[in-house]
Amino acid sequence: MIRDYIKYSIGNLFHRGMRSWLTLIGIFIGIAAIVALISLGQGLNNAVTSQFQSLGTDKIIIMPGGEIGAPGTGAEAAKLTEKELGIVERTAGVDAAVEMEYGIGKIEFNDKNTFTYIIGIPLDTKKLEMLKDMASFKAAEGRMIKPGDNKKAQIGYLLATDDSYFGKVLRVGNKINVEGAEFEIIGVTSQVGNSQDDSQIIISIEDSDKIFNKNKRYDAIYARVGNGADASKIVEEIKKGIRKLRGEKEGEEDFSVQTTEELLQSLGSILNIITAVLIGIASISLLVGGIGIMNTMYTSVLERTNEIGIMKAIGAKNSDILQIFLLEAGMLGLVGGIMGILAGMGMSSIAAFAAGQALKTTLIQAYFPPYLIFGALAFSIVVGIGSGVLPAIQASKLKPVDALRYE
Amino acid sequence: MISDYFGFAVGNLFHRRLRSWLTIIGIFIGIAAVVALVSLSQGMQDAIGNIFASLGSDRVLITPKGMTGPPGTETTSSRLYVTDLDVVKKTKGVKEAAGYLSRILPAKFGSQTKYPLVAGLPTDAGLSVFTSLGQFATVEGRMLKSGDKYKVIVGYQLAKETGGTFKKPVTIGKSVYINGYKFEVIGIRKPIGSAMFDTQVIIPLETMREITGIQNELSTINAMANAGASPNALADAIKKDLRKSRGLKEGNEDFDAQTSEQLRQLVSSIIGIIQAVIIGIAAISLLVGGIGIMNTMYTAVLERTNEIGIMKAIGAKNSDVLLIFVIESGMLGLVGGLLGVGTGVALSKTVEFVAYLIWQTPLISANFPWWLILGALGFSFSIGTISGIWPAYQASKMQPVKALRYE
8 A cells, every 4th residue: 555655656756747846856955965074073973072182081181171172372470390290299199190281383405494383292201102102202214212211303294295384395304493402203193183193293391391491380281090080080180189299279269170082072062063063053954954855845736736636536535635645745855865865975075075185184085874864865855744734634635526627 | 016016926925824824924034033043143253342442442462472361361472571662663664662560460359369361561752652551441440550569450350349359349449469469459450351451460560570589571561653654664664574584584583572453363264164064054034034935936837827927818918927026026025024033123123132131241242233224134135036037937938829728
């Protein structure tokens, strides 16, 4: 029985070919836009997550508060010092802590110069051991910076692969001039995926301290949580300790202490809001497409009034008529949805490829989780059926005599 | 003749009322979304334009290269010095130039310590370079004057009754301790609408040098062009002179010299891109709405085949039939557009009102330039007309005999 209905509705869709196609296109465009936006948003979210995971989930990051812009622009007077580092190191459950300094400095090579981020890290065996698994410190070529490496530099992936910085690429063994002093390149950091991290250079904190005149004011402290210790408890302990040191009240801290998990969540929620706004705007077109289905269904009920009359006269029940028209509307949504999903996948793959080429980032990726594909399909069917409900009810309620007489 | 066609078109739209309304809603939703989004982003552009207007239009701003935050948040190793100011002053075409030194310093008021950006402005002839700009106007008290020492003008955010930086508002005559030194509050700055300016505090440059011990450095230099001179040419001249005095080659500068106009364009081009993406996504729904119009028109042509046959039999030309259908679909677009513009205006005004209640920011405001209203109406009419052309062309080509015979 249902199979007959399906055949009947497909036949009807083909009968009014042009109109069905135009209606399908309406749904198709909306679904394509939404699938493309969700897959790019999800891809960005995944890329950010994996960058954070390369930090390790057992890390706690302490930063000066009142950050106005990029890392390193934090309030100078509120910066972290050896005292704060001591508190972090002495907190029970903290296994190791690394202090860092950031700044933008001038690098000269091949008679050209570039201003880029310079990261200063302490050359201490235990502290370096903690960093060696992180993507933004791990060496992909040459070796990672090690104790005794003063006036040596580990360079970001892009500096070693892209000649737009100095006219030619940097190689292990090259000598570069960092703020007037000569540094030897000893390694290339593994690719992180964003151009800021991938163009930075890593040097010893003694060297960076001289370059930026920081006087041991740190821009960040990374702490590692020991095996089995409770990260959120340690965060509270560190907060309490620094508050006491600075005489600050709870809630008025001029610093932040977060686990990588928390950092990831706050970043993820910003990304989700942006994606939600874009999808909200894109789904306006789906609403318009749904109205198009409703319109098409009203027209086809009107056109087939006589047919409905005949069906009823030979014994079709109201529910049969309702089912026939709902099926037809659902089909419109489904076919539009299938086409839209394919087009959306194509679009976002092209966008991801183009962005990767143009922006030199691995952050923009297209990702198609199963829930996206099935969700979009289900949604398009729901839009179709939802739009078909009113016209179908109208059709099912027609009186056979009136319907037969209708012209 | 044309007016007959219009009467005919309106009559036909009313005849198939439900279908016409559904079609109009399709266009209406899209136009409302686009009008609301354009008017809000236009309002934001204008508000940001006002902030930049307070920077002056005849200015060249010189900053250290690699700066990522506001002046004084030194992330970069490059610096500007008093000697650079002398070079700028001597550059041909410079009417007057002055620089200020800025740092983030602890400011204590009552029992609370916060870290605002403190700018040390010159109190000599150079002061007029800054006070002639709208951004340095005061709402209460006065600006710095020659001979002032240990006086402070606080940003509006610090003086606000509720929701200010400190628990109690900072008022004139009160004392604020900056970097441990006592300052008397002599003025409160006009609110600009940007957190960076509204939290800034201003003190005399000489006092700034005394409390920080920083002697020859400047965070930024602001040069005024001679009346009638081009700021762009002046920026190039300043770059050339500074390169010469610093012994640098072209392309290897460790400073930036930009006109305020260039800065404004940079910011508005970023907003422009965001605006274009959002409006582009919203415009997809207009495309879907247009397809809806096309669909409705095809159906109308089909339904009225007999009518077309009669019109042609009694002497209507192809062009008459074409015009009748094009006008009808143009009307669908235009009515949708009118409703959409009205709804869009109401929508963005509501958003503006709610945003003002929540954030009290002038950045979210709805602006309706004449081109937006006329453009939206023109665009909706064009969508209607264009979507109707193909169905109307098919109607006009019908053979009268076949059309009359059609069932």
